[in-house]
Amino acid sequence: MPPYELLYGRRCRTPICWVKVGQKKFGGTEVVLEMNQKIDVIRARLKAAQDRQKWYSEKNRRPIEFQVGNMMKLKVSPWKGVIRFQKRGKFAPWIIGPFKVLARVGEVSYRLELPEELARIHKTFHVSYLCKCLADDSMWVPLNEVTLNNKLEYVEEPITILDEKVKVIRNKRIRTYKVQWRHRKGSECT
Template sequence: MVLLKVSSWKGVIRFRKQGKLGLRCIGPFSVIARVGKVAYRLDLPAILSQIHNTFHVSQLHKFLVDDTAVVPLEDIQVDDNLNYIEWPVAILGCKSKDMRNKKVELVKEQWQHRNGLKWTWEPVDEMTEHYPELFQD
C-alpha cells in the first residue's frame, strides 16, 4: 500500500483545497505491479480513471498502517452538533496560576479518550459548571 503525492500536480487535477491547505498525498492505493526499476503501477479508483496508473517512486510514499489510528465506529459518541464527546474520569491535581490582575484556579483532569487516557489543565469554574459530579467531595 502506498500514498500518491499530488502536491506537484498544479494544473492537472485539483483535490479539494487550494494553496497551503491543499492535500499533499492521496490514497492509500495497492500496488499492482513493478514496472522497470523505479516505477510502479497502482490500482486507482474509477474517479481517477483519467490519470495514467504508472508512477515513479519519487511520487509514492510508503503507507504504514497504524492500528491505533483505526477507530471502531461503535466506540465513537457524538452530540447533536456532530462533535466528538470526551468525558472526564478523575481529578489528578490542582494549582493556581497568577495572571496580571487575577488568579485562575486550575485542575488537572484525566479524560477518557479513544486512544486511552489523557490529561489536561482546565479552569475550576468551567469544570464545576459542566461536570458538577466530580466536585461533590
C-alpha cells in the same frame, strides 16, 4: 605581432614545437608520452574526486522497494491553475491516499489501484512520488460512517473512561483522561 607576445612580451612556445621561427619541427615521442602520462594522472584525479562526491551523496541513501499489496500514499504537487484533486491553492492536498500497490513496473516504478475519481491519472508512479502508509487498517474510519452536523463537525458520544493520569507541571496538577468515544453511526474509537 601575435596577441600572446603582445601581452606577455615573449613568443609562445608550446610543448609540441620548441623551435624558434623557421621550419616547424615536431617534438619527439618523449614529449608525446610525457603529455599522455600527465593526462592520465589528471583523469585519475578527476575520477577519484567524482567517486568521493558520489560516496558523499549516497552515504545516507538507501534503495526504496515496496511489496505488492502494500498500502501507499501518493505525493502530489499543486500545479498552478490546475484543479486536479478537488482543491486549489494553499488548501490543495500534498499527499493523498492510501492506495494499494498492484504491481512493480521496472526497477523504480509501481502501479497503484486508484479510485474512480482519479481515473484520468496514469496509474504508474516513480518511487519518489510514493510514501509508505504505516497506519493500521482497523484504525481507519470510513467516511460513509461519519455523520456531520451543519458546522461540518462529526458528532461523538463518550462511552467509558479507560484511564486517568495526573501530571504535575511546576506547581499545577493537570488531570488527563483517556476516553472511548462512539460516533453517531456506531463505530468506536479512543
